[in-house]
Amino acid sequence: MSTSRSAAYVQIHIAVILFGFTAILGKLIAFEQLALVWHRMWISVLGLIFIPGVLCGLIQMTRKDILRFAGVGVLVSIHWVTFYGCIKIADSSSIALACLATSTLFTSLLEPLVTRSKFQPVELILGIIVIIGLLMVLNVGPTYYFAIVVGLISAFFAALFSVFNKKFLRNQNTLSVSVLELGAGWLFLSLIIPLYEGGFDLTSYSLFRDDLISKHALFGLHLHSFVYLIILGLACTSLAYALSLTSLRVLSAFTANLAINLEPIYGIVMAALLFQENQELNLWFYTGTAIILGSVLIHPFLVKAQDRHVAKRSLRASNHKG
Numbered sequence: 001m002s003t004s005r006s007a008a009y010v011q012i013h014i015a016v017i018l019f020g021f022t023a024i025l026g027k028l029i030a031f032e033q034l035a036l037v038w039h040r041m042w043i044s045v046l047g048l049i050f051i052p053g054v055l056c057g058l059i060q061m062t063r064k065d066i067l068r069f070a071g072v073g074v075l076v077s078i079h080w081v082t083f084y085g086c087i088k089i090a091d092s093s094s095i096a097l098a099c100l101a102t103s104t105l106f107t108s109l110l111e112p113l114v115t116r117s118k119f120q121p122v123e124l125i126l127g128i129i130v131i132i133g134l135l136m137v138l139n140v141g142p143t144y145y146f147a148i149v150v151g152l153i154s155a156f157f158a159a160l161f162s163v164f165n166k167k168f169l170r171n172q173n174t175l176s177v178s179v180l181e182l183g184a185g186w187l188f189l190s191l192i193i194p195l196y197e198g199g200f201d202l203t204s205y206s207l208f209r210d211d212l213i214s215k216h217a218l219f220g221l222h223l224h225s226f227v228y229l230i231i232l233g234l235a236c237t238s239l240a241y242a243l244s245l246t247s248l249r250v251l252s253a254f255t256a257n258l259a260i261n262l263e264p265i266y267g268i269v270m271a272a273l274l275f276q277e278n279q280e281l282n283l284w285f286y287t288g289t290a291i292i293l294g295s296v297l298i299h300p301f302l303v304k305a306q307d308r309h310v311a312k313r314s315l316r317a318s319n320h321k322g
Contacts, residue, residue: 008250011243012259018240020266023093024274025232026084029225033084034193036229037077041186043233048179048242057176065168069177072164073184079157081189082150090147093271094281094289097264098137099151101292105130106159111252114163122302126295136288140281166248174245182241265293 029036048054061069086096108123138148161181169177251259268289272278278286 008247012247015240015243016262018236019263022236023267025228026087029228037080038189041182044182044237047234047238054175057173068168069180070184073181074188075161077185082154086147086151094268094277097267098289103155103158106156110163115167133288133291139284
């Protein structure tokens with residue numbers, strides 16, 4: 001059954017509300033980013049794989065599609081690891097969420113290259129706005145610079161996997177694609193973890209909070225962290241991920257990412273209420289973040305103005321030929 005544009009907007013915004021909790025949960029869960037994402041992915045796969053039609057959708061995929069979506073799953077895992085890495089390094093959900101909002105800029109550059117679609121002037125304008133906001137965010141201070149770099153890497157991979165999903169999704173079963181991508185990402189991290197623990201001891205650089213429990217443990221789950229992981233894996237990942245993929249069948253990757261940019265609004269407000277992060281970050285940070293998020297509000301007006309201009313130009317050309 002095809003998804004209407006109005007239904008797609010509803011789906012993407014429900015997904016956004018659920019995504020808004022991920023940064024908060026990421027700060028509450030007492031595991032470093034690699035273990036956190038590893039748990040998130042297997043829980044999410046279990047939450048989707050037994051839904052009727054999912055296995056059939058996987059069986060019907062061609063080998064080429066399986067390899068494509070598995071590759072996208074690796075990109076998803078890298079995005080999540082760097083996103084939670086930003087949170088752990090900065091000990092701030094707000095920093096990670098502000099960086100994530102720059103995915104609109106990366107998407108505006110990547111989508112025409114990957115999908116061979118026409119570059120839109122509106123996206124260039126919004127990209128410039130995002131850059132201005134990002135420059136202001138950088139005034140938060142050198143303490144957060146490394147975290148911001150990691151956050152921007154996360155935003156780049158968020159844009160990249162979104163664009164590739166838009167290109168390859170077509171008429172695939174979105175839940176089957178979700179299972180494949182999440183499963184491939186989990187497998188990728190399972191292969192990386194032994195190398196990470198055996199060869200890289202990042203704790204010596206004080207990148208993690210001192211109160212984290214079992215920094216490298218995968219199975220030493222405390223009860224509260226396990227409950228948070230279930231919520232993160234099932235509601236904020238399985239359901240939200242499937243809804244966002246379904247909406248991409250109708251919406252452009254750029255439009256979807258603009259909607260997803262509402263995630264920082266929910267997350268930053270919750271971080272201020274729950275963790276009082278507003279007391280740690282300066283006015284420059286919040287001004288820059290507001291400018292970045294303002295692109296979400298400006299977007300529909302710019303698109304409408306651009307479409308109206310194109311329609312008038314086409315009409316004049318048609319009348320001229322007549």
